[in-house]
Amino acid sequence: MTSILFLGFSSVLLSFTITSGSTNPVNSTNSVSSANPRFLLMGLPGRDTPRARAEIFLNGDITRRLGTIHLQEVFGSVVFKGILFGLPPGFQTLTINEIPELGNNCRDAGPPYDPLEMNNAGYFTVKRHLGDLGSLLTEIFGTTLIHKIDPTITLSDVESNRFVVGRSIVVSVNMLDLQDDREGARIACGIIEP
Structure with missing residues (x-):
């Protein structure tokens, strides 16, 4: 055998x-x-699992599309996959924010989504904002590959405070300052849509 x-x-x-x-x-x-x-x-794709996507735009300007982030709920976790082109090289921070707005250079998206009112201690800790998705690394030619898995949010439970469809995704320069919750300048954003 x-x-x-x-x-x-x-x-x-x-x-x-x-x-x-x-x-x-x-x-x-x-x-x-x-x-x-x-x-x-084992991962993407699957026909019967909840999905969403976010078109990402430089400074929230819908004429300057950088790429798409695809979200899919698999075995209770949300998988983020995508490629963005045109971000500055280096580290960026990816967050889910409260308001589905792209205006004012992405500042209209509001603060990072935090329904549990946690003091943010970083992505790899239990005490973090629900919307903190950690860091991204953009290569020297401006290509950003995204592959993240987050077990704390949902695309399927509409009644849950962990439901993120209809919120915004924001890319900020530099990593979050884990001591005082400050984030870098916002450089790109999009809205999570079904």
Whole structure:
């Protein structure tokens, strides 16, 4: 018996077992599940999981699109994936903010989303703003790859104070000052839409 696992580009895991004498893995009788072939969702994409997206604009100017951030809820966590082009090289901070507005160079988006009223101690701590998504690194040519997973927010529970669809996403220069909650200048933003 031989077990074979394939991890494809679309983050779907195909698993099957070949028993001795079997040449067709799809018709294998010694399988983990009765369905053949069996697919296990390991990440993006998936058809039945809540999704959202945010088009990101430089300084909130809708004529200057930098890219799209895709959000998908998978196994109780929200996965953020995307590519932005045109940010200045270095570290930036990604936050979900309270108000779905892009005006005034993204300042109209309001403060980072904080329904639990926590003092922000940083992304990797329990005590943080719900909207604090941590840092991004933009490469020297202005390309920013985004792949983050956040277990504290939701796209599916509309009644929850952790529901973020309809809020804004803001990119700020520099990392958050973890001692006093100050953030750097806002340079890009978008609205999370279904």
